[in-house]
Amino acid sequence: SQKIEQNSEALNIQEGKTATLTCNYTNYSPAYLQWYRQDPGRGPVFLLLIRENEKEKRKERLKVTFDTTLKQSLFHITASQPADSATYLCAAPSGNTPLVFGKGTRLSVIA
Amino acid sequence: DTGVSQNPRHKITKRGQNVTFRCDPISEHNRLYWYRQTLGQGPEFLTYFQNEAQLEKSRLLSDRFSAERPKGSFSTLEIQRTEQGDSAMYLCASSRDTLFGSQSPLHFGNGTRLTVT
Numbered sequence: 001s002q003k004i005e006q007n008s009e010a011l012n013i014q015e016g017k018t019a020t021l022t023c024n025y026t027n028y029s030p031a032y033l034q035w036y037r038q039d040p041g042r043g044p045v046f047l048l049l050i051r052e053n054e055k056e057k058r059k060e061r062l063k064v065t066f067d068t069t070l071k072q073s074l075f076h077i078t079a080s081q082p083a084d085s086a087t088y089l090c091a092a093p094s095g096n097t098p099l100v101f102g103k104g105t106r107l108s109v110i111a
Numbered sequence: 112d113t114g115v116s117q118n119p120r121h122k123i124t125k126r127g128q129n130v131t132f133r134c135d136p137i138s139e140h141n142r143l144y145w146y147r148q149t150l151g152q153g154p155e156f157l158t159y160f161q162n163e164a165q166l167e168k169s170r171l172l173s174d175r176f177s178a179e180r181p182k183g184s185f186s187t188l189e190i191q192r193t194e195q196g197d198s199a200m201y202l203c204a205s206s207r208d209t210l211f212g213s214q215s216p217l218h219f220g221n222g223t224r225l226t227v228t
Contacts, residue, residue, distance in 0.1 A: 006153075009151070032214070034214065034216065041221070042221050042222075043115070043204070043219025044154065044219050046218070049214075049216065051213060089153050096167045097167065097170065098144070098214050099214055099217060100156060101146075101154045101155075102153050103152055104153050
């Protein structure tokens, strides 16, 4: 079956370092991926969309890559700050479902 | 853009009771989505609408779950004969139609947390 997987449940990094989160997809090739941020008790907030023909997308300190050979998207936060601590979700279309989400990776940036 | 509004924020109910949640989307968005989220998991897709048409409902968890969007504006999600396993956060989102062939970003509300005792 088609799957979107975020295998790291949690990631702890020091302030100022680059955080790298991974999203893998299996048994299909989505035309695009989206990344969202979710804070406790709140709904997810859209961050970036990357299409399969785009290798990389940037927005301020955020960068997303899409590797169709590895079937993987990487999400980077450079110069991380404690305020970046949150759960980050990747999502992609699958079958008749407009957007299927991964389980998310909980990022903790330690001062 | 006043954001997606969900009511109530919290609902506690006894097993076997029916519950209904309301979602008011961003006014110019024609698509509306319902997701369910349990602790430590990502949002799980339930159903979605384009205007008043329900385009996909096979992912609704059982026939106890139903959703409506009668006039293409607000939507309701009803759970009949609630069970303890229905306890979760129910999220609503809205979006414009597709954006250059891609799913437009979803704008989520802050959810309704359901607790079934």
